Amino acid sequence: MAPIAVDRVTPAPIAALKSSAQASTSSVQFHVTSTPCPIAESSSGLTFTLNDGRTVIDCMSGGAAVACLGSDNPDLVQVMANQAAKMPYAYHQLLGNQPGEDLARFLIDRSEGNFAAAAFLNSGSEAMEAALKMVRQFWLEVGQPKRQYVIARFPSYHGNTLGALAAGNVPGRRNLYSPYIPDAYKHVPSPTYKRSAFEGETEEAYSERLALELEAKILELGPENVAAFFAEPVVGTALGVMPPPKGYFPAIDKVLKKYDILLVMDEVMCGSGRSGTLFAWQSVAEGVRPDIQSMAKGLGAGYVTISSVLANARVYNAINNAGAWKNSHTYQNHPINCAVALAVLKKMEKMDVYANVRLRGQQMVAELREALKDCKTVFDVRGQGLFIGIEFDLPKSLNPRFAARVKASTFQNGLMTLGMSGTIDGDNGESLVLAPAYIVTAKEITQIVSIIAKSIKECEAAL
Incomplete structure (x- = not known):
């Protein structure tokens, strides 16, 4: 099929920019497609x-x-302007801010008692990178430094930074950077029931089989060496949208609890209401709750660049009691982003x-x-x-x-x-x-x- 023709100015090739004077008046566009x-x-x-x-x-x-709320939301634009006029920025290592505190409290209060703390970053990849670092710091703080392996699923996609690419496993996105990816990341099959189930195998039986495969991988690595299991509650682009089969998260969670391994849920794409509840695990995990969770995408409804990483009390207390979470970005807990995200979530709730x-x-x-x-x-x-x-x-x-x-x-x-x-x-x-x-x-x-x-x-x- 012929590509769709759209009139445009063709970007000049870099080699055509022969002088700094030319460069200052020329536009060079780098396209990801x-x-x-x-x-x-x-x-x-x-x-x-x-x-x-x-x-x-x-x-x-x-x-x-x-x-996720479309383009006609002048109230969100006004929240952005009001916060910018009141206080556009405060560096999180020196000053807290009320929008960040209020947004954290909003999410924690709606987590059915699961989360105790939240931090806010700028993209889903950044949130997943932060989750990886949180996992590592937790095990260091509780005196188990040997827990270095992260198990995720194949295929899976968890973001575009190197750590997130390593946890995910989409060859077309990941293999280019394989020299930079350490051996600490391992993978088990993603759940694809309709394609992968044996004849006559129920969803529950298929889920039990995948849980056994996860357990086999844990035993191969040594349970004392495994830090966390990463999974999207509803798989996004890696599988072309795939809800879990019945019984999947209960079967997986049983194995993780047996060997005291953290469960990290990636809700960058499937969360923030996309699956029909604020947190996707509330819709599809059959009562299973994550130790650590990421959010992004719909969290800011496209008006601001914001993501989040949330932790339960066990993880939060271990890190907080040791001093500080060793993750810091210049725009972490940005007050404008947090104010708008809170307004987005409140609007979602009000509109049901x-x-x-x-x-x-x-x-x-x-x-x-x-x-x-x-x-x-x-x-x-x-x-x-x-x-x-x-x-x-x-x-x-x-x-x-x-x-x-x-x-x-x-x-x-x-x-x-x-x-x-x-x-x-x-x-x-x-x-x-x-x-x-x-x-x-x-x-x-x-x-x-x-x-x-x-x-x-x-x-x-x-x-």
Whole structure:
């Protein structure tokens, strides 16, 4: 399929900048995709307006499950302005700030007694890096320095810093940096019940089997050497959205508790209401609670760059009693970010967006399954809340790959989605990820489903 044409000025190659004078008046853009992205000029509600006049419906909350309340929130802009006028910045090592304290208290109070402390950073990757450091410091403070191994899952994605890439395991993102990644990170299979279960195996039995595989890895490394197990409650882009099978977290938690290993939940993408509750584990973990948890994405609704790492009393007390948490960033606990995030969470609660997330998510999965039931390329439609994946069954040899084709087709038809390849084993697998804003209406869901079905069928016809 031909790429979508968008008029733009082609960035000048670096070699063309022959002098400092030229450099000062030239624009060089570094793109994270193989072709430049369309340029968005404005947004309103669930739509973006491009510089060529086209509008596209946003089915990805800004592109990465971030803008969860859409674009029309002048009250959040006012909170930002008010805090900037009152106190724009205070360095967390020298001064605390009330917005940070209030945001921490809000999250702790809604954690069903699970969390005792929170800190605020600037991105999901930063939060995961902080969680890794928190795990290490905890074991040092309680006198078990041999606990150095982190076990995560394959495929998984936990962020784009080196530590987060090491914990995650998406080859296309990670392998480039393999010389920088130590041997302390180990992996067990991610739960992919529909593809990986034995014939006749129930979800609960499959979950028990994965728990046994985790236990085998722990015993191989030596339980006294294992620090933590990292997992997304609902896997995001690495698997094309994958809720856990029944019994998964109880089976895993039993093994972790047996060997006194910390459970770290990565809720960067699936949390902050995306799964239908404030914390994703409240929706899918069947009573299991993390020792440490990250948050980001929807926490700031796209208005500010903010993430969080939260710890339970056991972890917090061990570190706090020893002196201080050895993690510091210049913009940690930024007062403007914290003030806006608190306003976002309060607005979500006041509007009861969590109920809408659950209802609209159920509607979207049901309508997609009906609309795509005759599509031979579709392997699965699944989701949790407004975090939904469509998995295709096509070879990786297609060029362009099928997920990219569908993403391009939906965009041409006026809808922004996220196409991901490698969602089976990091190489094979094609999926479309959907994450509309929490304020999406029933009518908008039906419109979105119609465009997706049309786009997939167009791509099928072109095979």
